[in-house]
Amino acid sequence: MTDQITITRPDDWHIHLRDGQSLERSVTDAARQFSRAIVMPNLVPPVITAEDAAAYEARIRQNIPAGNPFQPLMVLYLTDNTTPEMVEQAHAKGVVAAKLYPAGATTNSDSGVTDINATFPALEKMAELGMKMLIHGEVTTNDIDIFDREKAFIDSILSVIVDKFPTLKVVLEHITTSHAADFVRGAREGVAATITAHHLLYNRNHMLVGGIRPHYFCLPILKRNTHQEALIEAAISGNPRFFLGTDSAPHARDKKENACGCAGCYTAYTAIELYAETFERAGALDKLQAFASEFGPDFYGLPRNTDTVTLKREPWTVPQTLPFADTEIVPLCAGETLNWKLVD
Ligand SMILES: NC(=O)N[C@@H](CC(=O)O)C(=O)O
Ligand SMILES: [Zn+2]
Numbered sequence: 001m002t003d004q005i006t007i008t009r010p011d012d013w014h015i016h017l018r019d020g021q022s023l024e025r026s027v028t029d030a031a032r033q034f035s036r037a038i039v040m041p042n043l044v045p046p047v048i049t050a051e052d053a054a055a056y057e058a059r060i061r062q063n064i065p066a067g068n069p070f071q072p073l074m075v076l077y078l079t080d081n082t083t084p085e086m087v088e089q090a091h092a093k094g095v096v097a098a099k100l101y102p103a104g105a106t107t108n109s110d111s112g113v114t115d116i117n118a119t120f121p122a123l124e125k126m127a128e129l130g131m132k133m134l135i136h137g138e139v140t141t142n143d144i145d146i147f148d149r150e151k152a153f154i155d156s157i158l159s160v161i162v163d164k165f166p167t168l169k170v171v172l173e174h175i176t177t178s179h180a181a182d183f184v185r186g187a188r189e190g191v192a193a194t195i196t197a198h199h200l201l202y203n204r205n206h207m208l209v210g211g212i213r214p215h216y217f218c219l220p221i222l223k224r225n226t227h228q229e230a231l232i233e234a235a236i237s238g239n240p241r242f243f244l245g246t247d248s249a250p251h252a253r254d255k256k257e258n259a260c261g262c263a264g265c266y267t268a269y270t271a272i273e274l275y276a277e278t279f280e281r282a283g284a285l286d287k288l289q290a291f292a293s294e295f296g297p298d299f300y301g302l303p304r305n306t307d308t309v310t311l312k313r314e315p316w317t318v319p320q321t322l323p324f325a326d327t328e329i330v331p332l333c334a335g336e337t338l339n340w341k342l343v344d
């Protein structure tokens with residue numbers, strides 16, 4: 001049995017760091033394990049312009065522990081009013097991607113896109129500049145069941161975008177279904193997906209059997225076990241279209257343990273350990289490095305990291321809560337024992 005693994009330092013290709021006082025916790029946790037992170041722009045108000053992104057990046061940088069080379073990669077939030085000029089300005093300032101949130105699909109998506117056609121001039125410009133398009137892939141119409149929203153989005157919107165902009169690099173974020181894995185596997189070149197640790201570890205039974213567990217509630221929502229199995233298969237397949245994106249999303253404990261609880265799981269504190277856990281269970285620890293540290297930078301056209309992280313087989317218990325701004329947060333797997341521990 002392997003008792004220690006050393007891999008190229010991973011990057012997180014989808015994380016929520018939030019803002020203000022939240023940054024101390026979220027940035028410290030991310031920077032402890034990841035070298036770079038694609039920082040989601042769904043603040044209130046969202047990151048809509050190049051100036052917003054630059055100002056947000058500066059606030060993040062103030063919270064990076066001294067001497068840590070962590071690099072936030074900034075993302076623009078697409079709205080119905082994002083112009084090609086705004087895309088151009090953001091690209092010139094080093095913004096690497098723009099994010100499509102269908103309006104109302106998830107946390108802080110109220111300013112998101114209401115009409116996909118409105119984004120086409122911006123998408124055209126992104127394709128030209130090599131800026132990536134990141135997508136929360138769910139439709140939002142009330143007649144579509146929440147468990148079917150990812151598939152409906154792929155069929156009605158994603159397939160259209162991918163065909164209409166053949167050179168646009170597209171990431172379908174936090175995939176949750178076999179449909180999504182199949183679509184990405186079979187799509188044209190330049191289409192990829194991120195997979196979270198929680199969608200690899202859990203299915204909807206974990207969230208709903210024996211009581212409702214709000215800390216497993218995220219969007220897109222956990223699906224049935226056959227979908228979980230399809231995601232594990234994709235993650236360990238060695239197919240470079242699938243790579244790590246935690247979607248770690250901090251919500252204060254009282255916002256999760258609530259009659260109308262927020263969507264999002266906090267995994268930044270334990271992220272690489274959770275992925276190691278999943279890969280080991282699937283008998284594929286040898287595939288972790290490529291998924292966590294190689295396929296992401298390759299897709300983004302960035303160099304792979306040159307330093308490493310080491311994980312030891314050393315059972316440890318995840319704390320019940322973590323301090324978070326002036327309140328607390330419940331990390332995923334709180335109170336549970338994990339087998340792998342990141343060596344600091
Ligand atoms: N995943 C979630 O359930 N929540 C995310 C938003 C998102 O990534 O959809 C958040 O910002 O809290
Ligand atoms: Zn999302």
Ligand SMILES: [Zn+2]
Pocket residue numbers: 014015016040247249
């Ligand atoms: Zn997210």
